[in-house]
Amino acid sequence: MTRSSPSIRTLKAVLASAALALAGLAQAQAVFKITAIPDESPTELARKAAPLVKYLEQKLGTKVEFTPVSDYAAAVEALANKQVDMAWYGGFTFVQASIRSGGKVVPLVQREEDEKFRSVFISGDPAIHSLTDLKGKTVSFGSQSSTSGHLMPRSYLLQAQIDPDKDFKRVAYSGAHDATIAAVASGKVDAGALNISVWEKFVADKKVDTSKVKVIFTTPAYFDYNWTVHSDMPVAQREKLTKAFLDLNRNTPEGKDILDLQRATRFIPTQASNYKGIETAARSAGLIK
Known part of the structure; x- marks a missing residue:
């Protein structure tokens, strides 16, 4: 039986240590970050996000973090610059994010209520x-x-x-x-x-x-809020996220808790064309030049 020389054992130890460090770095980079426009108090936003974060961690198989922002403009910049992976936008913020990113954002889902907000x-x-x-x-x-x-x-x-x-x-x-x-x-x-x-x-x-x-x-009804991602996100990841939201069910304790906090009956698919009316209204009101 041959034994490894000290230099080989040392090299193996260094390689093993490097592998662990790379694994740790990969795990740190695997955090899925979400944010939301600050349309309510910070404590309320954090309360609403907590069970959703836990649920998405289970569905995505990765750590999920809710990252609060200071104002609406910061929410737009965060996704446009890919500092977060997904953002909860109002219809107007989605339009702003679409313009800011050169059309590189994709709305995935909205609450059923957001069809006639x-x-x-x-x-x-x-x-x-x-x-x-x-x-x-x-x-x-x-x-x-x-x-x-x-x-x-x-x-x-x-x-x-x-x-x-x-x-x-x-x-x-x-x-x-x-x-x-x-x-x-x-x-x-x-x-x-x-x-x-x-x-x-x-x-x-x-x-x-x-x-x-x-x-x-x-007011009369209009399309409003949605969960939006950057278009650079792989299609498979988008589909997994969409399915996670569509699978939320009020008949389960977890689903009921999340939907109640989100003030939603259920989530449904949405698309960018739903928000053309918002863009038209913004331009007419002089809020988009």
Whole structure:
């Protein structure tokens, strides 16, 4: 029986160590990163993401991380520059990401609710009953890049011959839907526009006094939120992700938990053409040049 010389044993040890280091590096690089537009508070976004992250880890067989961003523009840049693998966008943010990336983003799925999404205008002023009554008042939108908190409400105001920048006493931007509710409820602004889903959640959780703050207008339906990836992602990976979302089922405890937090009945496939109307509205409102 021959024995390895010390130099060979040393070489083997070095190679084994290098292999372990490379394996560790590969594992570190295998993290699948997701983000979301900050349309709600950071704590709420983290709460909504936690069970979804765990579920995707099981389905993808790799570590998944939720990476929060500071604002809507950062969410657009993160995916366009491939700093994250997948992003939760509103319809307008998707359009912005598509333009920013030169058309290199692909929407995979949306909630069933996002086929016919709506915005609401709310007010705590008993004298305000309609959009016309908002003239001369202070009105808050959410983020400037928000579909349901700014773009579509602005679009429907313009259709009603109301120009927010000329007809309102002051236009404010709260940054998020829950912040808009808080601004209206506290009397900081006379009215606000936001995502109907967040409004209904606040009402259901009794976080807003509907005897004091009421809906004065609900917009017609439009396409909104989706989960989007970069087009450089391999097709097989896209299909695996899509299947993971479509497989979520309310009849399982895990599925119900995730869908409830996402405020979704179920997820369905979507496509870029669904958001052409959003792009048209953005251009008409002067939000895309």
